[in-house]
Amino acid sequence: MNMANTAVVAPPPPKRLEELSLPRVFMRDVALKTIFRKNANTVTYLSKAICLPIGITQEIIDIARGQGLLEAMGTLGAHSTTNEMVYQLTDSGKARAMDALAQSEYFGAMPVPLDVYSQQVKRQSIRNVHITREQLMGAMGHLVLPSTLISHLGPAVGSGRSILMYGPPGNGKSSISNGIRDAMGDKIYIPRAVEYSGQVITVFDPIVHSAAEVEEDDPTALRRRNRFDTRYVLCDRPTVITGGELSLNMLDLVYNPTARTYQAPLQLKSTGGIFIVDDLGRQAEPPQKLVNRWIVPLEESKDILALQSGEKFEVPFDTLVIFSTNFHPNEIFDKAALRRIFFKIKIDGPNQEDFLKIFALVARKKKMQLDEEALIYLLKTKYPTIDNVYANYQPVFLIDQMISVCDFEGWPYKMTKELVDRAWANMFVKDEHIVK
Incomplete structure (x- = not known):
């Protein structure tokens, strides 16, 4: 389904050898x-x-x-x-x-010259994607979100710039990032490999890129017609998700000394799509250092890479970068870095009303029968012990715990006070001294 209302121009198949520019x-x-x-x-x-x-x-x-x-x-x-x-x-x-x-x-596959690919990047730029409120809400229909959050997210996604989502853990920052990806909906053309200065850089990666089914012409036909340049693969807009494992060297060209070829770094593979840096602040490098690496690409829509020889060259940077962190931005960035991140969106936990909506949705999906007395016990007895702080992950966690107990004990899937107590005991660990 093509949700984002953009028409990507296909790279035309070459007609003459000279058109390959190699x-x-x-x-x-x-x-x-x-x-x-x-x-x-x-x-x-x-x-x-x-x-x-x-x-x-x-x-x-x-x-x-x-x-x-x-x-x-x-x-x-x-x-x-x-x-x-x-x-x-x-x-x-x-x-x-x-x-x-x-x-x-x-x-x-014959590589595509880097400057030729750069022209295709412009034709299918992430900044050309226009997403409506309905498309964004449709992609996040499984999440209970306040309408004000969609109002903040919509312009941020439509800009194709950078987004920082912050707030307490367990409130769906990763799920929202995935929903943004799903809202894109359209397809772009990814080169199998690009060529620069006689060096080959492989770009298409089946782990990152989801290839669309393309109708092939009959290979036995006298005149085979390709609808686009098959040095490219038609794919969903890519999404690269990294977490605590992200390091600065993962953003450099990967050189294979045995094959003497290069593999594109993560941000080049995500061109035309989304690069999600999850759990910012959990990486070995400090967040400020990671964001500093992105400053030029974010501002100038180009990145600088280096060959083994030390020669540096420009590649297009056309990626919606989403940073997601449990830390307050002022704790991990200076003002200059924050200024360069275009949108900052706080993702808070739900209020009690939204928590109950989520709880009911999850219970219905998992066939757990709710009980009013047990629900009141959860809200009036358990939650005051944690200052009534609700999080989006809690309904799934609690109901899954209750189902595990029911499966073990042979009980029907019906919420009780005892089930609430047993589930709650696994959600939080008491501070206590352990005698060694």
């Missing part, structure tokens, strides 16, 4: 390495492997043949449904493929 030697070597590693011995097979139209793939094959690196071996013959020419590497072709592999193990 050096011919580079393209030839990627093709030779792919033939060598995958035994891609026909133009159809190779074209699918390097994600280029058949006509352009044939041009690359012809270049390699003209240089004595490939030779034609005749057609597939009577046992095949097609009458395709079969190619194989010559001895010098194998030598060239091995030499190219020694420089970089990368083969397969």
